[in-house]
Amino acid sequence: MKLVKFKKDTERWLSSYEKSLKVLFPKIAAEWHHTKNSVVGPEHISANSHKIVWWQCKQGHEWEAPVKQRKNGGRNCPICNSIFTTHPDIAAQWHPKLNKGALPYGITYGSDVQAWWICSCGYEWKEEIAKRTGRKDKGCPVCRNKILNQLSSLQSKYPEIAAEWHPTLNGDLTQNDVLPNSKKTVYWMCRNNTQHVWKTSIAYRVNRKTTCIYCAGARTYFENGFASRYPKLMDEWCYEQNNGINPDDPFLKPMKKVWWRCKKNHIWDMSVWYRIRGEGCPYCAKKRVLPEESFAALHSKLFSELHSKLNEGVDPWQLAPKSGKKVIWQCTKDEQHIWEMGINRRTHHGEGCPYCSKTRVLPEESFGNHYPHLAKQWHPTKNKRDSYGYIANSKMVVWWFCEECNHEWEDAIVKRTTIKKQKPCCGK
Structure with missing residues (x-):
């Protein structure tokens, strides 16, 4: 019997050794820190282990990282791969004050962290590190635009629009200093009437191909007023509600x-401006809902299940019965049952309380709450939900992970709660 047990132990050790980091990834294993790790060596740990261990590169730099993450190509020496080492010219633009004490010495060049930069011209901006170290890095936005302005300025690309640039109200800024896609708001002056002055963004004028808003009727700045200019729209003017507003006022504000x-x-x-642009009745266009056709009016029972405090800013009298808007609900059978769900899923698909239907589990009734010792073996990455998302007698097959031997396996939750062995992989 002892010989059989010895043989099984030997086979198990050999199987574990063949899957070890040292055998499968010898180059990574060569950076194993042999004094700071509690585990004897890389031959005793699986290449798929999630355990965080110490590493040491050839230059003597030390750092911590999970074994599996290193196997997958991540978390190499942060100093050897820092932007200070690999991209010293970009590291020189690292902002010394706005990065909360972080320095470019220990941050890798492929990091997705948003960092602050400062150019020699004094301009400060925020950008992802990986974008700055990538091939498409464009450098300082201000310095870049100075070069682009010579070739792609508003004056060069859109001379007709640039001709309406106000000569005095934009300070020292000129048509040659801005790009056509700039969101900067500036002053314009109509080429046909110098009294027509307005303010809007450069990109808006270019993208919408707009002209003088006075000449276009956006602001009713004409002799005969809005009513005379748009008689068809006056058929829908609501005189009762617009008490005191004169539609013939030549200075009626467009917005x-x-x-x-x-x-x-x-x-x-x-607003008058949207009517001029062709906008009509929002109820006829199904953009708004009449109160008598709303979710609140047609589904009074479901309306009573809307949470009274957690739906701030939501008006159920303005929501359509088939609206996909997600709101917070509270079960009338149990006030502890609170969940988020789209209105159409309740009105159109007939879905009710997910806790009453057992499709969701309250944390206090979950497997994780009742079996915390088994929940420790819940696989950290391979399951769609955590251990608090299932009931203790669930037949759902999920992934498990043993920290002692790094074994991964699938099994039904109900089997784990009924068998005597807590760790079938280790035999314990």
Whole structure:
């Protein structure tokens, strides 16, 4: 019997050794720190282990990283692979004050961390480290734009729009100093009437191909007023609600909201500017919901299950019954049952409380809460939910992980809670 046991132990050791880091990845194993690790050596640990251990490169730099992460090509020596070592010219632009004490010596060149940079011209900006060290790095945005402006400035690309640049109200900024896609808001002056002055972004003018907003009727800055210019829209002017507002006022603000009434007697508020652009009744266009056709009116029972405190800013009288908007619900049978779900899933698909239907589990009723010792073996990456997402007698097959032997296996939750052996891999 002892011989049989010895043979099995030997086979198990050989199997473990063949899967070890030393056998499968000797180059990585060569950086194993032999004095700071509690495990004897890389021949005693699986290449797929999630255990965090110490490493030491040929230059003597020390760092910690999970074994599996190193096997997958990540977490090499942070100093040898730091931007200070690999990209000294970019590291020279590292902001000394805005990076919360972090230095470029220990951050790798492929990091996705957003860092602050400062150019010799004095400009400060924030950008991902990997983008700065990549082939497509564009450097300082200000210095880059100075070069681009000579070739792609607003004046060069869109001379007709640049011709309406206000000569005095934009300070020292000129048409040659900005790009066509700039979001900067500047002053413009109509080429046909110098009294027409307005303010909007450069990109808006270029992308929308807009002209003078006064000449286009955006601001009713004309002799006869809005009513005379747009008689068809005046058919929908709601005189009762617009008490005191004169539609013939030549200085009626274009973005001022006024009231309108369509042929179907739908009343809504909308700015004159949007009406000029062609916007009509939002109820006829199904962009708004009438109160009597809303979710609250047509589904009073479900309306009573909306959480009274956790839906701030949500008006159920303005939501359509088939709206996909997610809101917070509270079960009428058990106030502890609170969940988030789209309105259409309740009204159209007939879904109810997920806790009552056993598709979700309350934390206090979960496997993780009842069996914390077994929950420690829950695989950290291979399961869709954590151990608090299933009941203790669930038949769901999930992944498990043993920290002692690094073994991974699949098994049903209910089997783990009923068998005597807590660790079938180790025989314990």
